[in-house]
Amino acid sequence: MVRAILSDDLPRSRWLAVALVLIVVGLAVAPFLFPGAKSLNVAAKICVFIVLAASFDLLLGYTGIVSFAHTMFFGIGAYGVAIALTRLGAEWTAVAVGIVAGLIVAVALAALIGLFSLRVRTIFFAMITLAVASAFAILASQLPALTGGEDGLNYRLPAALRASFSLADGTLFGVRLNGRLVDYYLVYAASLVLVLVLLRVVNSPFGSVLMAIRENPFRAEAIGYRTVVYRTIASCIAAAVAALAGSLLALWSSQTNPDTTLSFDIMVDILLMVVIGGMGTMYGAVLGAVLLVFAQNYLQDLLGIANQALAGVPLLAGLFHPDRWLLWLGVAFILCVYFFPTGIVGSLRNRRS
């Protein structure tokens, strides 16, 4: 049963299995275990970023291509829902229209970029996606009529997802069963399904071909696989899932702006998640996303303490400034690429053998 749900791709490490169970169960009971708006927000962000990072792992880890445009698709999904809710009103039909529109745009764009630039080298693709993504981010901020420009869009969610909505007008374990809770479990369930779908994709014959191409593109081509086609399909799937993750974020936060969806900072976050968690493992994306969202929200506090302790020392205090958490993750990232190319998951799996 578990084997089937996980597409026969078991954690293969006791500690990894424990961590995964903790994450799945922890996120499921988070609203009751850690009540409060901030912790619920952190939990929802974790769900969304798990999906986003996992879809990026399909590209980076399984297909062996680096795309810097992944946040663009994330943003397309988010803006699809945001624009639809703004224009068509807080209805579920608007949500559906937004999701579908976002999916179509994201997949079409991914196919276009892929066919255009995936036939050449990894580096070329990385550069082109970087250029396209930055142009797209600027485009979004240049079209205020549609996207709200730099400020983004604020909109109302469908009634069932609002805080004012009450489910069976009751409380459970002291937590009010309101629309936010409904929203959270919507995000949670959708994320869980999407990750399992991705797990199925990478463990399908299609996934094996992707990995064969990653290992040796010339050989794969010689055997008769059209590498461009496979890579393009992979990047379309990744784009579609990223767009859905974006839609989920838009459905959660009732506001969408360039900083939270399109910025290069988010791209950096995803890179860190996948590489530190472990490329080409899917589970790595899950661990990485949890770790990074936690770091963003709580590493700052930790650094703040160190910063206090070092208050007198000029440069050192700066290194431990709460806003410099990315510095430390960046260092961890580089060390991972050098010494633990399979990240945390790879290290956990190696311990066993």
Next chain:
Amino acid sequence: MAEPLLSLRGVKTDIGRYHILHGVEFDVPEGGLTMLLGRNGAGKTTTLRTIMGLWRATAGEVRFAGRNIAGLATPDIARLGIAYVPESMAIFADLTVQENLTLAARSGPPDQKRLDWIFSRFEALKRFWTLPAGNLSGGQKQMLAVARAIIEPRRLLLIDEPTKGLAPAIITNMIDAFRELKDGEASLLVVEQNFAFARQLGDTVAVMDDGKVAHTGSMAAFAADDALQQHLLGMGMGEHQ
């Protein structure tokens, strides 16, 4: 017998996950021309590249002038006096003929006498002196690649299929040039598919088969032994061409 200029002992080379050479052993005597023969895929090119340090030997010794050079970096190997002409010729297409040769002359501007001698063998190089080498014909590129290896005196020349795609008249010039070189300053190790050429020039021969040297000896004896040729190369030298 004097110590050979170059000797390979138990040389193994892997490319990626594939084992290409499984213990190659043969010698190149000082002042001679050794022909390295064998079927396609026998490992001839890999052997030359391993000597040059372009592939790393995973085991074994490559002794050159009494010193093990396996593991040295390619530029350091070249500086010991070994020149390499790859099968692809690897001329610099965007550079002129002159620039190609200037670059090959490591110790300063090319010596005029030496250049004149090269021009006398490969006249086209003089004609197209200031042209980008990419504009040369295939045969002319081959001349340039060989000229680049001999622009300064070197002790050992490693040459991969020098006659490939050459017109017979040029092959004659090439044979003359190689004779003069081996009678003078250099020893040569030449990979060749053209057996008529190989028989005319070779002093000794090493025949490779499946990543190993299956036979070594004098070229004269090998040329006379049809059965051995048939066995190792799948054809007699006489019937080829």
Next chain:
Amino acid sequence: MKKDWLPLLLIPAVAVVALPLVGSPTSWVTLTAAGLAMGLMIFVMASGLTLTFGLMDVLNFGHGAFIAVGAFVAASVMLALSPWMTVDSLWLNLAAVGPAVLAAMVVSGVLGWGFERVIVRPVYGQHLRQILVTTGGLIVAEQLLKVIWGPDQITLARPTALRGAFLLGDVAIEKYRVLAVIVGLVVFAALAITLNRTRIGLLIRAGVENGEMVEALGYRIRRLFVGVFVAGSALAGLGGAMWGLYQETVTAAIGAQVAVLVFIVIIIGGLGSVGGCFVGALLVGLSANYIGFIAPKVALGSNILLMALILLWRPQGLYPVAKR
């Protein structure tokens, strides 16, 4: 090099096509000057990147870090010498700008040397890890800049003598842009002479085509590569300093922002080609300025459009480098 004039002709062609679209000739001259200045600044930053790629197949996604470092170092020096900056004397102004730019180049160059050793060297020949590690280097460098110079942007006024514009009749051309064009052309000329007239240049050109054969001829290409990497980093520092003065503000994000333009330029030019990089930079600079005037909304999209059009015409860029 083969004579291939077509890409070069694109530059005047773009300028001529833009003239009727812009309408007023005086604005056109101003825009052209601005475009050339911007293009040449980008060229200064991009030239080293394209050469290191050509030579060792290494693409440094952290190149922007050197740009940013150059801008910050130059800003610090100029702020320290601010009395000389605000005096109305060209020579004193240059006496402040000169050391600032020099310091920017030295610091960026030294950092480049360290970056090559620590970040790039362990991942030679592995593109995926190369992209990841150099991107990581950029992240860390950007954070360190914030540690050293603080998270806020630094305002950097141009020195008095470089403010304002030259007036030629109705046409106004900003003085600083003229200086940027001159510096850019000097860098281009110096690079062209080095590449075409010196032995080092010969080695670099040969190495770009076939590094393995250069090694087989007895040259240690790694040393050459380190040299080019350091020089390229120093040039990025120079470009960063110029860009900072051009924008009159310096932020830690400057590197990543400009790096996007730099990437577009070297893709357009053909990875590894300095000449292509030059033409590509001018095309990007000019079209960005013309389109920014004609249709401001699509200005940044114009670069992508330009890149797409050029890749449709020549998929390997304007001047594809002959590769082994």
